[in-house]
Amino acid sequence: MKRGYLAEVMLVLGAVLTTAAFLMTFFWAPPSVYPDGRVDFAQKIFYFHVPVAEASFLVFFFTAFYGVRFLMTKRKEFDVKARIATEVTLFFVLLTMATGILWTRVEWNVWWQWEPRLTTYFIMTLLVIGYFVLRNSVEDEERRATYAAAFGILAFIDAPISFFITRVVQSTHPVVFKSGGLEPPMLVTFIVGQIGMLMLGYAFYQLRLKEEELKERLEALKIGLGG
């Protein structure tokens, strides 16, 4: 199967699965209840928030991975791949932040709290934004690629350290898979959403890459035509 074709299949499948997960969230998965018996409706955002957050970490891995590949080979394609992976990361990171903030408003009555995982995520957002600020302020193409690769690798190593260090102090953020787990319908809904989101991540990445390659071919053609 050609890569471009696969990306489109993934896009459609991902869209179907995330939509299915969305419907399952509201019509199938039983509502979570507080210990005192009240229904915790805000918990529903979990089926979107967690898949997006995990997708962001996974895609961020490719920023570092292609950064290493670039430094080893100095081939431009790896720089483009690392950049696009970071773009997709930024997209997921912003979605995670947005959904997380909505949830904290409902559940904790504040828009923001310097709580460990929120803090970590804020740091990660700054790192991803820093990556693009850095790219935009270097003129030379190869130098830009090298700097971005180096920073991407450092940022990827740094993010988990931030994640663990903030957990030294007591966190109020729910830890889903430790506290007794989920009921089967909840788990299935979550997994469908997670797989769908990863497919979407893959599709976004590949389609953006394709766009970039087309752009380059167009530039080459323009030069070839003497314009």
Next chain:
Amino acid sequence: MGSLSWRQFKAILRKDIVMELRTREMLTSMGLYAILTMVVYQIALVEAGEGLDVRLVMPGLIWVAFIFMSMLGLNRSFVHEKDQGCLDALLLAPIDRPVIFLAKFAGNLLFLLVVEALTLPVFAFLFLQGRAGFGGPLWMVALVLVGASIGISGIGTLLATISVNTTGKDIMLAVLFVPLQYPLLRAAVGATFAAVIGGPDATASFWNWMGWIAGFDIIMVLAAFGLYEFVIEA
């Protein structure tokens, strides 16, 4: 490291120290900056009045001063190299790239530690007099300073090499530096706090935070060390 590399290391470090002793540019600018920060702290804390236990906020305050001060110094240390073409000369010379990193790292660490050692007593003099002093032994504070400064200078040396070649320079260093240093600063503030408060619980917490600092230093400085060769040749 062979003896040749060791001589090269010493030569670069010596160059930085001699230049600093002649111009005194880094030490004065960093020291002045730290003092000015304390004036700002006085203003920041003035409304809190006498009832405020400065020891509770002190660890945070000194690391705010040190982190911004270190960025100032890191920037200086590479602006010189670049403006006077010294970095190009270093690259032309048959010196192993890791040696350049280690020498610049050692120089930055040295200057940072000197300024920290000078400003910390000033801070204590200005803010802690007449209040409860340090709860823990002073060597604890010294240990945090050394541990955290290693991480700051190690990553800082790499990032300053990057930022000096960008259009934003100083602001670029801050954008890259502060988020990357987040875990280190968190641990440094935690450890300093434990050292200042004192007591058996605090000692346990101190070593816990020191473990984080050591882990961060090892992982991140090694990463910076490994990446430096690519960055400096780009």
